[in-house]
Amino acid sequence: MANDPPSVRLHGYPVSNWFNFVRAAMIEKGLGGDFVPARMARDPAFLANSAMGKIPWLETPHGGLAESVPILEYLEDIAPERPLLPPDxxxxxxxxxxxxxxxxxxxxxxxxxxxxxxxxxxxxxxxxxxxxxxxxxxxxxxxxxxxxxxxxxxxxxxxxxxxxxxxxxxxxxxxxxxxxxxxxxxxxxxxxxxxxxxxxxxxxxxxxxxxxxxxxxxxxxxxxxxxxxxxxxxxxxx
Ligand SMILES: N[C@@H](CCC(=O)N[C@@H](CS)C(=O)NCC(=O)O)C(=O)O
Structure with a gap:
């Protein structure tokens, strides 16, 4: 049996199309639709997780990850069973x-x-x-x-x-x-x-x-x- 994917949490705000893109991807991949409400910010704690101060960002066991495309690729890597990129x-x-x-x-x-x-x-x-x-x-x-x-x-x-x-x-x-x-x-x-x-x-x-x-x-x-x-x-x- 495949291992469970690492636990991740999406941070962001449902007006953002990039947040909505990643959230929809997570739901489609069976990773759930829960999220942590967050608005963009520039304080050091926020920038530590999202280097440009943007949403969405993903909380992973290794640290924060920002930018929706690399987030999507990371989700593909940790949860390949319901892919959103074709195999070819x-x-x-x-x-x-x-x-x-x-x-x-x-x-x-x-x-x-x-x-x-x-x-x-x-x-x-x-x-x-x-x-x-x-x-x-x-x-x-x-x-x-x-x-x-x-x-x-x-x-x-x-x-x-x-x-x-x-x-x-x-x-x-x-x-x-x-x-x-x-x-x-x-x-x-x-x-x-x-x-x-x-x-x-x-x-x-x-x-x-x-x-x-x-x-x-x-x-x-x-x-x-x-x-x-x-x-x-x-x-x-x-
Ligand atoms: N390239 C980023 C764009 C994300 C983005 O533009 N987020 C907006 C909200 S939709 C934001 O956080 N803006 C704050 C800012 O520009 O400082 C991604 O793909 O995640």
Missing amino acids: PYERAKVRQIVNVVQLYIEAPMRELYPAVFMGGDREEAPVASSLDMVGRAFTALDQLCGFAPFARGNALTAADLALFYTLELGERVSRHMTGRSLFEGRPQLAEWDKMVRSRESTGIVLTDFASAFADYRAEKGAAWDEARYQKERFAHA
């Missing part, structure tokens, strides 16, 4: 490539727009054109890299699905707020994929906690974002 080396690398595209070319530019949408920031100062230009290039890359048949890459859920799903959760709100357009417009396969990932048990757990934490967050920040309208417009016909 090339396919594993392609999944990692998709995660990179999501991180660098969708999430990072979208994040530049978060202040104006979710944090009470000034809309005029948001770099809308440059951010959305990069996101457009990334969507063209995804057309090449992802089959969405039915999963992002192949016929099993991988880290690519989770990274993309939780990034688009916030990205779709940003796109609608800034441009009035949906990222899913003209992309029926992506919309079907989104519905499929949304129906998973892990997604239900993660998004339930997201909804309440996000409401508190918006109130705290004086966000411009109208969540009730979004829910009605996006899911009224679902």
